Amino acid sequence: xxxxxxxxxxxxxxxxxxxxxxxxxxxxxxxxxxxxxxxxxxxxxxxxxxxxxxxxxxxxxxxxxxxxxxxxxxxxxxxxxxxxxxxxxxxxxxxxxxxxxxxxxxxxxxxxxxxxxxxxxxxxxxxxxxxxxxxxxxxxxxxxxxxxxxxxxxxxx
Amino acid sequence: xxxxxxxxxxxxxxxxxxxxxxxxxxxxxxxxxxxxxxxxxxxxxxxxxxxxxxxxxxxxxxxxxxxxxxxxxxxxxxxxxxxxxxxxxxxxxxxxxxxxxxxxxxxxxxxxxxxxxxxxxxxxxxxxxxxxxxxxxxxxxxxxxxxxxxxxxxxxxxxxxxxxxxxxxxxxxxxxxxxxxxxxxxxxxxxxxxxxxxxxxxxxxxxxxxxxxxxxxxxxxxxxxxxxxxxxxxxxxxxxxxxxxxxxxxxxxxxxxxxxxxxxxxxxxxxxxxxxxxxxxxxxxxxxxxxxxxxxxxxxxxxxxxxxxxxxxxxxxxxxxxxxxxxxxxxxxxxxxxxxxxxxxxxxxxxxxxxxxxxxxxxxxxxxxxxxxxxxxxxxxxxxxxxxxxxxxxxxxxxxxxxxxxxxxxxxxxxxxxxxxxxxxxxxxxxxxxxxxxxxxxxxxxxxxxxxxxxxxxxxxxxxxxxxxxxxxxxxxxxxxxxxxxxxxxxxxxxxxxxxxxxxxxxxxxxxxxxxxxxxxxxxxxxxxxxxxxxxxxxxxxxxxxxxxxxxxxxxxxxxxxxx
Numbered sequence: 001x002x003x004x005x006x007x008x009x010x011x012x013x014x015x016x017x018x019x020x021x022x023x024x025x026x027x028x029x030x031x032x033x034x035x036x037x038x039x040x041x042x043x044x045x046x047x048x049x050x051x052x053x054x055x056x057x058x059x060x061x062x063x064x065x066x067x068x069x070x071x072x073x074x075x076x077x078x079x080x081x082x083x084x085x086x087x088x089x090x091x092x093x094x095x096x097x098x099x100x101x102x103x104x105x106x107x108x109x110x111x112x113x114x115x116x117x118x119x120x121x122x123x124x125x126x127x128x129x130x131x132x133x134x135x136x137x138x139x140x141x142x143x144x145x146x147x148x149x150x151x152x153x154x155x156x157x
Numbered sequence: 158x159x160x161x162x163x164x165x166x167x168x169x170x171x172x173x174x175x176x177x178x179x180x181x182x183x184x185x186x187x188x189x190x191x192x193x194x195x196x197x198x199x200x201x202x203x204x205x206x207x208x209x210x211x212x213x214x215x216x217x218x219x220x221x222x223x224x225x226x227x228x229x230x231x232x233x234x235x236x237x238x239x240x241x242x243x244x245x246x247x248x249x250x251x252x253x254x255x256x257x258x259x260x261x262x263x264x265x266x267x268x269x270x271x272x273x274x275x276x277x278x279x280x281x282x283x284x285x286x287x288x289x290x291x292x293x294x295x296x297x298x299x300x301x302x303x304x305x306x307x308x309x310x311x312x313x314x315x316x317x318x319x320x321x322x323x324x325x326x327x328x329x330x331x332x333x334x335x336x337x338x339x340x341x342x343x344x345x346x347x348x349x350x351x352x353x354x355x356x357x358x359x360x361x362x363x364x365x366x367x368x369x370x371x372x373x374x375x376x377x378x379x380x381x382x383x384x385x386x387x388x389x390x391x392x393x394x395x396x397x398x399x400x401x402x403x404x405x406x407x408x409x410x411x412x413x414x415x416x417x418x419x420x421x422x423x424x425x426x427x428x429x430x431x432x433x434x435x436x437x438x439x440x441x442x443x444x445x446x447x448x449x450x451x452x453x454x455x456x457x458x459x460x461x462x463x464x465x466x467x468x469x470x471x472x473x474x475x476x477x478x479x480x481x482x483x484x485x486x487x488x489x490x491x492x493x494x495x496x497x498x499x500x501x502x503x504x505x506x507x508x509x510x511x512x513x514x515x516x517x518x519x520x521x522x523x524x525x526x527x528x529x530x531x532x533x534x535x536x537x538x539x540x541x542x543x544x545x546x547x548x549x550x551x552x553x554x555x556x557x558x559x560x561x562x563x564x565x566x567x568x569x570x571x572x573x574x575x576x577x578x579x580x581x582x583x584x585x586x587x588x589x590x591x592x593x594x595x596x597x598x599x600x601x602x603x604x605x606x607x608x609x610x611x612x613x614x615x616x617x618x619x620x621x622x623x624x625x626x627x628x629x630x631x632x633x634x635x636x637x638x639x640x641x642x643x644x645x646x647x648x649x650x651x652x653x654x655x656x657x658x659x660x661x662x663x664x665x666x667x668x669x670x671x672x673x674x675x676x677x678x679x680x681x682x683x684x685x686x687x688x689x690x691x692x693x694x695x696x697x698x699x700x701x702x703x704x705x706x707x708x709x710x711x712x713x714x715x716x717x718x719x720x721x
Contacts, residue, residue: 019283019285029201030201033201035192035198035199035201036192038196038198038368038369038418039198039369039370039447040368040369040370040418040450041450042449042450043450045450046368048368048369075192076191076192077192079191079192080191085190085191088190089190089191090190092186092189092190093182093186093187093190096180096183096186098183098186098189098190099183100367100368100369100417100418100419100420101185101186101188101189101194101416101418102196102367102368102369102418102419103368104189104190104192105192108190134368135368136366136367136368136419136421137419
């Protein structure tokens with residue numbers, strides 16, 4: 001038995017049919033076709049599926065799809081405005097904040113949720129914001145530097 | 158003696174390279190930050206089947222009976238796959254280059270040898286339906302005694318883990334149950350030493366834990382080919398492995414890879430590709446087989462847990478005069494790549510130090526644990542942990558600063574290494590000096606002025622008299638209780654006469670050329686009890702450096718040479 005779910009994904013209305021118990025990650029990847037959130041553990045442990053729901057960072061793999069009815073959902077796919085990169089994307093590039101790239105979509109969304117509510121975070125607040133996102137390649141330092149740099153550059157806009 | 162010369166690459170070298178000292182952007186970075194990088198699981202196909210695997214709940218058990226009749230009738234099931242459906246249900250990864258015997262089934266049929274071993278696969282319309290069908294498979298087991306400790310596994314009467322290797326030890330050169338290094342007289346060294354320190358070290362298995370789990374998607378293409386989207390770290394290694402297991406020509410497979418969500422050695426084993434392709438072959442549909450995180454931990458191989466015993470003879474002035482090392486690699490239930498890790502370890506001991514007497518024994522042991530494999534410097538990293546802990550303890554015993562102690566014992570250019578190769582381009586002295594400087598760790602002037610380029614050679618270049626072992630390496634039974642379904646693979650590449658044809662039907666079918674003569678030193682294990690026969694001249698000479706063309710050889714750190 002499929003259930004219809006409607007929500008706003010990156011400012012666009014979407015509708016998708018889900019099975020009872022399907023999570024938001026499955027709805028986005030298999031239903032809508034937005035594959036930017038990644039499956040890493042399915043247990044809410046790694047952060048690779050991080051998206052923003054109603055302004056809050058959420059782990060899509062442990063968020064029920066049906067609970068997102070009518071919600072505003074943001075993913076990495078909606079961050080770029082045409083050819084222009086979001087300051088976080090530019091900063092991640094400049095600071096070599098990605099290697100294999102698998103944690104990057106979740107990492108950037110966790111960072112965006114932080115900057116949206118706190119445009120001038122301290123280093124400790126950045127570390128706290130990405131504490132739920134595992135990166136096996138970079139050792140985190142370039143990521144922290146990139147988020148701080150994005151916050152600084154966004155202030156100049 | 159083989160040299161790695163620039164001449165070999167003269168035709169490939171460019172003289173306008175100017176990137177050193179500059180930051181250079183990764184070519185895949187824009188895709189990473191915009192989410193457009195396509196990982197294997199980002200391929201979505203209509204009608205895709207989902208493959209899931211039933212795994213052993215036992216560490217060691219005989220399979221009495223498998224009943225899949227209920228599973229086959231389960232909703233959404235397209236196909237149930239058993240061991241009998243796998244064309245060649247026994248494989249070893251390095252069998253492609255004639256190293257080791259086929260020992261690991263894709264799906265277990267008569268026995269399970271570790272907890273998590275695959276037994277039955279189901280292709281269904283969704284992952285959930287596949288899981289529901291697996292819950293309806295009935296397997297009757299007779300649990301068997303299991304062994305989890307490397308030294309216990311080598312004792313007489315220990316349970317046989319892997320029937321292909323009845324002694325629970327990998328067979329090197331089809332004959333020897335371990336690798337050996339013998340250089341000088343360690344026992345005389347211990348007798349003459351002021352201190353003797355023997356210590357045991359134990360590493361734990363270490364999981365690579367890539368953020369993206371292993372998986373693959375296989376789909377029928379036109380002309381009977383199958384496209385495979387995979388995160389494998391060895392695209393052609395994986396392709397050939399699948400061609401062998403599935404008994405098809407390698408040109409029947411079209412592998413698309415190059416993008417891995419982390420690997421660290423955990424994506425070289427072709428864990429999912431063979432069954433994904435077989436599922437696509439048997440159902441005619443795209444089939445996706447992705448490991449969950451628990452499967453990644455239980456079925457994907459970690460770095461082996463090594464047990465390491467080091468015994469050193471030390472003089473009061475800080476010189477190490479003898480080092481004896483024994484390492485047991487826990488390969489788990491099957492070989493995967495640990496056999497090669499043990500070879501790397503043998504080549505690494507005694508570490509970057511010049512010690513006049515070195516004695517090493519290196520075992521690749523089978524236990525009822527998850528099969529171990531490649532992981533970030535496997536074979537070297539673990540033993541380095543032990544060697545460097547030992548160096549700190551020795552420095553304390555000699556009353557020396559640990560940095561200065563390492564410089565004192567460091568190898569220098571021109572020294573003879575335990576493997577009878579001259580040390581060249583050594584840099585441990587300089588590494589320690591830089592580390593001390595960065596850490597603001599004071600070392601005395603004479604150690605600050607030391608150099609890897611001076612103080613080596615001379616007496617240190619001598620190969621010391623090496624006594625013959627009183628106990629020759631154990632000659633293994635050679636798989637006495639096991640009858641392989643195909644001819645046993647040829648001996649390892651460096652043992653095989655250059656002119657001999659490849660022995661296995663697979664290699665004949667794929668027209669693999671025999672490897673060229675390998676200019677590597679003969680392994681020490683082949684020396685005692687008899688002195689090695691004089692090597693033919695073509696084994697000692699490096700390949701001609703000039704004008705490399707098709708068919709000429711290049712150096713490979715793995716197998717000595719590879720074809721150009």
